[in-house]
Amino acid sequence: MSRPTAAEKRFTTISGEPVAALYEDGALPPAPGEFPYTRGIHPSMYRDRLWTVRQFSGFATPEETNLRYRYLLEQGQSGLSVAFDLPTLMGYDADHPAARGEVGHCGASICSLEDMQALLRDIPLGDISISMTINSPAAILWAMYLVVAEEQGVDWTRLSGTLQNDILKEYIAQKEFIFPPAPSMRLVTDTLEYATRHTPRFNPISISGYHIREAGSTALQELAFTIRDGLEYVDHGIARGLKIDEFAPRLSFFFNAHSDFFEEIAKYRAARKLWATLLRERYGAKDPRSLKLRFHTQTAGCSLTWQQPYNNIVRTTLQALAGVLGGTQSLHTNSLDEAFALPSEHAVTIALRTQQVIAHETGITGEPDPFGGSYFVESLTQRLYEGALDYIRRIDAMGGMVAAIESGFPQREIADASYRYQREVEAGERVIVGVNRYTVELDAPVPLLKIDAAAAENQCRKLSELRARRDTVRVTTALEALRKTAAGNGNMMPCILEAVRAYATLGEICQTLRTVFGTHQETSVL
């Protein structure tokens, strides 16, 4: 073992926040289940109900992904989470030139209602909740899901699940945007309004800090930008004429679980306090369900290392523990091979078992908020809370999150933090086991999932068969109706649903919207 360097003795969180040697005071917030819910949204948390074990999954064709879903459900997973490939995320069909080399690589390829039917075959949508990681074309994929539910005979009021549909963090961090901010926010608000009226148990937006963190932000930036994004959606919902307590209960959140154990636990606690306080103060929300921040957690993909990949199991376990100790409602644990590729069945099973070991063997579920009253955790919670309020006020002063994004503010803050962190790693001030310390010449190889070209060929073949078979007049009429509505100001969901039912493809529907809205080009912030 090498001795710690002097630099390492500068104790800070992974986000660069100084950590004192001893904390000796701090107040205990109100009990779990009581406003502002710092300690948890339910009085007894996991004593009553375990978190939902929800592994994000999807690759190649919808048929292959469906088999993986059924495997995961057989193995004790309690909810599904759909990963779409890049062409789907960007609103292109598998046979579009821009999709070349990308079909099925980062998720499942879904081009039409036919693919959604295959993806969800024999999965009872009235019983299994489904999360869909889709943003720019979210309204379209959601419409496909709603039609499949209808075909299964499941009433929409019974459907539960989550649409990510968080376009703001796309401009800030993940960059899978198609349209400019204004029409994108209109699409989000259309789904919010439609869900409020028709799918009372479905979460139409999952306000996501995960990608902000993956892009290199600090824990504080993840927290502050995410909560501020949430307020932006609330403002749009209210401007649409919805009442706060009508739609706020269905807003949900999605956070990262990074490696700094205590900072992460404090982050989730601070998030709950922020949301409850701001919704009450700013919008007069009264329904406790509006005030209670519910969230999904995923362990940090960016912390996984290519070197000595089996160590990733340990990293993921510790991160998952932080998520559970922070009171998450659902959890995805990354697989050990995800620095290389989408996970193999073997790797994803270990990730699933990791959650099951935490849930059933550690005793962690017996006590809500076990760190409540810890001077250190309470102090970190309060510091993150105040730091986030400061960021939120600065963004308010800029005119809100859309304006802040247009000025490049959150993007610049994240780029600076990410570069600072990388420099610290380079200087050896941050130790990454197996990468800049305790390295070995040869790593133990891991078997990887390969996506072959057959996936793209199959998707293209199915598309050309579909185009030859469907009622072309119905497709053209539906797309023209959508174009007219998009050019006006009505809610686009009914037209999108009709286009989906007519088997218009994802690419065709998005292209119709592109002709009305144009596309977004970002000014890169280095």
Added chain:
Amino acid sequence: MQKPPIRVLVAKPGLDGHDRGAKVIARALRDAGMEVIYTGLRQSAEMIVHAALQEDVQVIGLSILSGAHNAIVPRLMQLLREHEMLDVRVIVGGIIPDADVITLKQQGVAAVFQPGSSLDEIVEFIRNATGRTAAHPA
């Protein structure tokens, strides 16, 4: 006499928007005294070669994390050949499996930097590849 700085085009081809790596590299090369042009997202091979020509760069750095390298890189190398730009060194960074590293190098890629590569290592490689060793810093 001091040589002009090395000019590098950092490009993000394909549909993927994960630009953390590309941005960190661009800043590190700039801090090392190079002139860096960042293309932004979703560049086709044609757009990248056009930008490299316009900007008269010695190096093109591609950041690819989505598994699309086997479709993108051969097309880019072909265009460079057609434009007689094979003196431009192409380096690739991102999630590139070992087996594909060999293929990419056979296609003419000068170096592939996999996850965990250090910024210093990349800077040094570019200096050497453009004939600027530590004795003649850029």
